[in-house]
Amino acid sequence: MRIAELGRRTGVPVPTIKYYLREGLLPPGERTSPNQARYGEEHVRRLRLVRAMVDVGGLSIAAVGEVFAALADQDQEERGLVRALSTVEVAVTPVPEHEDAEAAAQARAFLERQGWRSDEDEPALRALVGVLGTAREVGHDRFWELLDGYARLCGPLAEADLDYATDGPGGWLEREEALERVVVGTVLGDAALAAVRRLARKQAARRRFGNPRADCGTEGSAEGGSEGPAADGATAERP
Incomplete structure (x- = not known):
């Protein structure tokens, strides 16, 4: 064409x-x-x-170029996928310029509790330090307590990501498709995870606090049918 x-x-x-x-x-x-x-x-x-x-994914053109350059330089499947994953993560992970010493200590303690290993200059670790530092700056010193719960949820997610890239625990896709899935699974996976998390949080809030009549938009009115005529009537009488 x-x-x-x-x-x-x-x-x-x-x-x-x-x-x-x-x-x-x-x-x-x-x-x-x-x-x-x-x-x-x-x-x-x-x-x-x-x-x-x-x-x-929100990547810059320069970052996309770095990803493709790294993918083109792979020589072994297993090593190639690991290096590709690292390259993509470097490209998509914003790293703070300054580091909060206490936040860094909290992040290292978190890694130790999980039994995880990480280089000090790994972008994901530095990004986590930045998040914890920002939480401290805005007065949420206990935000770090959420991390262990996040880790329990993210373990199965990480395995699912790797399964997607390799077509299962024991299988390998063709090299090009496997590398492409690393890119897609990382870039689009992050965006999808954020969207699903927000959807789940909204459902959890409804279960915990109910579904108030003030719920916004047509979504609230569609779900209002289960709340009975009184709720519908109250909505209809509003000016």
Whole structure:
């Protein structure tokens, strides 16, 4: 397909596709003339992956380039997946510039309680220190007490992430698909986890505190049917 058709297939403007080609985010097409190239399904797939990383994952173009450069340098499946995972996490994890000593001590104590190992400069650890430091700054010194509960929930999530990347505890996908799943599972998985957490928290709040008539929007009115005529009537009588 020509570049115009590639744009129509993916919904990405041609100037943006050309920019991605210049930045090395897309592999070159097959040259059919000095000024023309042909593109295939691998370009459609890669372009959609780039857009997912940028639009949903919030990665910068530079970060996407770093991820793809690292993925292209892999030589062994197991080692490649671990390195790819590390590269993606570095790209997507914001790291604070300054470190709070007490927050750092809380984070290290948390790791010790879990029996987890981590390098001091690992982005995820430094990000956790930043979160704990911010919590202390806003007066929530006990926020760190949530971490052990988070860890219990995240253990199975981590195993599920690895299963997705490798197609199960004992299986391996083709190299390219496995590496792509590492990227998608990390970038989109973080976004999905945040969304599911908010949905679950809303349901938990309703179970604990009830479903007040002031619940917003059409969602509240749709669920109001289970609250009986009195609730519907009260809503209808409001000015």
